[in-house]
Amino acid sequence: MDVFYRSTRDGNMKYTASEAIIQGLSEEGGLFVPSVFPHLTKTLKELSAMEYKDVAYEVMKLFFSDFTEEELRFCIEHAYDEKFDTEEIAPLSFVEDAYYLELFHGKTIAFKDMALSILPYLMTTSARKNNVKEKIIILTATSGDTGKAALAGFADVEGTGIVVFYPKGGVSRVQERQMVTQKGKNVKVVGIKGNFDDAQTGVKKIFADKEFEAALKEKGYILSSANSINIGRLIPQVAYYVFAYTRLLKEGRIAEGEEINFTVPTGNFGNILAGYYASKIGIPVHKLICASNENKVLYDFFESGVYDKNREFILTSSPSMDILISSNLERLIYEIAGEDSEKCASLMKSLSENGKYEITPEMKERCASFVGGYASEKEVFARIHEVFADTGYLMDTHTAVASAVYEMYRKNTGDELKTVIVSTASPFKFTSSVMEAVEGRKSDEDDFALIDRLSAMSSLAIPHAVEEIRNAEIIHDTVCEKDEMKKEVEEFLK
Ligand SMILES: *Cc1c(COP(=O)(O)O)cnc(C)c1O
Numbered sequence: 001m002d003v004f005y006r007s008t009r010d011g012n013m014k015y016t017a018s019e020a021i022i023q024g025l026s027e028e029g030g031l032f033v034p035s036v037f038p039h040l041t042k043t044l045k046e047l048s049a050m051e052y053k054d055v056a057y058e059v060m061k062l063f064f065s066d067f068t069e070e071e072l073r074f075c076i077e078h079a080y081d082e083k084f085d086t087e088e089i090a091p092l093s094f095v096e097d098a099y100y101l102e103l104f105h106g107k108t109i110a111f112k113d114m115a116l117s118i119l120p121y122l123m124t125t126s127a128r129k130n131n132v133k134e135k136i137i138i139l140t141a142t143s144g145d146t147g148k149a150a151l152a153g154f155a156d157v158e159g160t161g162i163v164v165f166y167p168k169g170g171v172s173r174v175q176e177r178q179m180v181t182q183k184g185k186n187v188k189v190v191g192i193k194g195n196f197d198d199a200q201t202g203v204k205k206i207f208a209d210k211e212f213e214a215a216l217k218e219k220g221y222i223l224s225s226a227n228s229i230n231i232g233r234l235i236p237q238v239a240y241y242v243f244a245y246t247r248l249l250k251e252g253r254i255a256e257g258e259e260i261n262f263t264v265p266t267g268n269f270g271n272i273l274a275g276y277y278a279s280k281i282g283i284p285v286h287k288l289i290c291a292s293n294e295n296k297v298l299y300d301f302f303e304s305g306v307y308d309k310n311r312e313f314i315l316t317s318s319p320s321m322d323i324l325i326s327s328n329l330e331r332l333i334y335e336i337a338g339e340d341s342e343k344c345a346s347l348m349k350s351l352s353e354n355g356k357y358e359i360t361p362e363m364k365e366r367c368a369s370f371v372g373g374y375a376s377e378k379e380v381f382a383r384i385h386e387v388f389a390d391t392g393y394l395m396d397t398h399t400a401v402a403s404a405v406y407e408m409y410r411k412n413t414g415d416e417l418k419t420v421i422v423s424t425a426s427p428f429k430f431t432s433s434v435m436e437a438v439e440g441r442k443s444d445e446d447d448f449a450l451i452d453r454l455s456a457m458s459s460l461a462i463p464h465a466v467e468e469i470r471n472a473e474i475i476h477d478t479v480c481e482k483d484e485m486k487k488e489v490e491e492f493l494k
Pocket of ligand 1: 110265266268269270272399424
């Protein structure tokens with residue numbers, strides 16, 4: 001079955017997967033969505049005998065139907081290799097009453113690696129397929145983890161360049177160090193004086209600037225995105241939901257067809273949307289539990305049907321979830337609006353003009369497989385402390401948001417279905433918060449001293465990604481105002 005990509009805001013658009021991957025965002029600002037959801041062509045049982053790469057192939061071939069098998073396998077082989085410190089790529093840990101799907105065994109020790117280690121291959125393959133001669137310049141706004149994962153993926157990839165914008169002061173020290181020490185002759189990292197939403201809005205503005213686009217094209221450049229608005233990032237994420245389910249099946253923890261829940265620590269709504277897509281292609285999912293930190297705009301949305309970003313932006317210990325505009329929600333809105341792009345466009349217009357919109361009761365009914373929840377800072381710290389004390393399992397702050405929300409969900413609903421908690425970062429990426437949680441007090445030691453103690457205490461080896469930046473030289477120190485982002489891009493392309 002051929003799958004095309006339509007825009008959430010314009011029903012007349014129709015692109016192949018490779019065209020959509022190159023372009024990133026649709027011209028009028030909409031996101032690309034698949035025209036249909038094909039069903040997995042292998043049974044769950046058959047999939048449970050496969051390793052990660054083969055499961056990934058089974059998923060991606062459905063959505064990227066204009067890629068040949070050879071092309072897709074090439075991308076997958078190069079993405080999921082020794083860059084990961086575990087052969088399973090995405091191992092499951094059974095702790096207390098839930099399964100933790102560990103997506104942090106890649107190069108930058110956060111789940112963004114799952115998609116960003118393949119995106120550069122998908123993108124260069126797409127460019128070749130479409131005879132694109134221009135150099136592809138990736139612009140990315142990051143709340144901390146996307147930036148490094150994208151830099152690591154695209155550094156020194158022929159025919160590409162990458163500029164990453166992050167909120168100065170809004171990411172963890174390890175995250176910042178990871179980015180500003182990035183090597184590569186085609187990379188640039190810029191801190192902006194603003195928060196993640198400012199960075200994301202700034203990037204979207206540059207994408208929407210037609211004059212700029214034309215001027216760049218003249219010079220031999222086209223812009224694309226490595227944010228989760230790119231379907232080249234979203235679709236590879238569907239694979240680990242399928243993989244998690246089939247692992248449980250393989251180990252005899254569930255019966256074929258048994259429904260399970262996923263709890264996902266959510267920011268931009270990309271990860272959890274991939275879980276939803278997995279349910280649409282045949283994974284039996286009961287609930288997708290959308291876990292927010294104190295920036296609980298999504299919780300309020302699922303409760304009330306009103307999305308309202310007009311509120312205080314709170315900096316939390318889970319910075320990758322400090323987001324008030326969850327871009328990928330637009331893809332769900334499009335769907336629950338009955339694939340009505342006009343309706344979707346008008347809601348998004350209301351979001352950009354008034355900072356809010358309300359969905360109809362009918363639309364709300366259509367997102368019944370989602371449940372919102374949120375955890376306060378206090379609950380997150382308590383959860384890390386409690387699980388480590390009880391079991392010795394150490395989780396990072398983002399995963400702890402999901403874990404705390406799941407505990408509350410279970411208590412409140414009595415739902416005892418098997419549940420996978422999507423574990424999005426290594427505790428070493430957020431060491432100072434994790435140590436504060438475990439020890440019950442803030443320490444004034446520097447990050448690397450804490451990292452050494454965390455390792456000794458937990459008997460976990462310090463990941464290579466952390467060792468690598470311990471003594472690395474700082475290469476990028478540019479900081480700009482939030483309305484100077486375009487200038488920084490021009491500067492880079494000079
Ligand atoms: C990006 C990120 C999230 C949020 O994922 P979304 O796809 O933006 O919802 C959660 N945890 C970590 C560690 C992340 O890096």
